[in-house]
Amino acid sequence: MSAIEPLTWHTLVSAWTMPSLAAVLLPAGAAWYAWGAMRVERWPKQRTAAFVAGLAVIALAVGSSVNTYSGVLFSMHMAQHLLLIMVAPTLIIFGRPLDLAGRATTGRVRHVVTRTVRGRGLAMASHPVVAFLCYAAVVAGTHLTSFQQDALTSPWVHAGEEALYFISGYLLLLPVIGHEPIRRPLPHFIRLTLLLISMVVDTVVGLTLLMTTFEPFPAYAATGRTWGPGLIEDLHWGGAAMWIGGDVLMLALVAIVIGRWVNSPGGGADLGPWLESARRCALAGTGDQASTYLASREDIDEDDEALRAYNAMLARLAADDARQRRSP
Template structure:
């Protein structure tokens, strides 16, 4: 493996290592998004800015100096990891490319996409539980196993690693940001819980790397490098970036979720809807007894069900039944 020149501000801007496959994918995505904007015409500028900013950072992470030095310094690898698994997916999701594709496409494509969205495979891939397990497996598997050594020494495996980061981050954030017409949208409170658990994954892996006394990946112990931090310091700095940087990025996404939640016209409607559903279930004995549009506090059938529930609860108490509600 050829060792690049010492990392500096100059080399950070001038040294590039862009794989052909990554260049093609990024170019197609940029051109396709632009074509969608021209077709829809009323697409919001803010979303376009988010998307192209995500492509720009993805270009730097997958083909710029970040990629060139990611197999030489573990700290740079960790910077690439955080960019591809959190920052780039979040920006792409805020750009809503799937919604743009839906609006820019014809009816036949929309019907095909709707069938694909309802398929069992799509349901599994976009399920929040699967997304979290996939995210955790990628973070742990690429840092606490020999996989990282293989990725640092084999360009094809390194490309697979980058794809794993991007896809796992995208699926993890898809139900949390809830910007696309695809997958499931978690209640706002549950989104914060998932982010908190995600922080735990990053923290555990980061602390494990910080407490490792010997470099586990020989690829980053390069005698020909002659510059930069030593192997152990490099590993520990990378672990600190995973711990602190990963948690800060998760916290940043949490701020977005809270801001949207507070600014929503429904306020805490997600939690309120869940509580209302639980109340209906308790009153009627089953969730499908009443029409979902019926007001429990006004409908006579609902009131009879409510009185029946109270009678069941208190009917045996001193042989008396609860007085019916009016």
């Protein structure tokens, strides 16, 4: 690594070192998706474009100069990190490969695919709490411990690190922006909350790296690099990239979730089962028949009947209050 050429516009474009496994899996994934898209009638082209773009981002992260120089510059490692943990999973999820797998297959294969997609394993792995803990552990564990040093000195650990980034990002974002048939969709309020608390993880780790005054990963110093930013400056650039770049990408996803929430059938009224349960309990305490009816419903605000009953309850409460004020 010490003999690596300085990073220039030329080497940024030309320095490709695609791993053998990625060179096989990425084209295979593209071929499988193309096969499935041709078997499904009127499969949207934008989904295909998103999936192919996701594979291209993965190829860029693991095979281009981003990967080549990630072992020399921590800031380049952080660029690889953001591509694999946020950009690529977002595009792959927009491509809806799990939905395509179920619709493109038939017979016993479809049965196996359906059981796998809708099974407890994937549902548990993509549960908001589990997915967030996994994401937080990967982000903090690979940057605030000696794991990054091991990844710099072992190609196998480095490959595992890249896989961890993609998997943890995919599991976090799947229930947030995905439409895959894995579970009952999360309320938009929970999706928004999950993104916001994940931003905290990126911010804390990024700021920690920004405030570090020594090189925590000796392998970067061992490269003997004599060009580019100094070791501490490069570390701080990487921390800033995680903090600012990560938060900007998260905010873009927040905007998507808010847009979907506002345009949802409920018009932004789906607060989630926990808050909805609290509201039902509050309504049940009024003693009104309409409120009792609403409190017992699981699909409140999801149809016109519930909305009419809710409005009727408010009107009755207002009328009762007016009568009490008029009475001596």
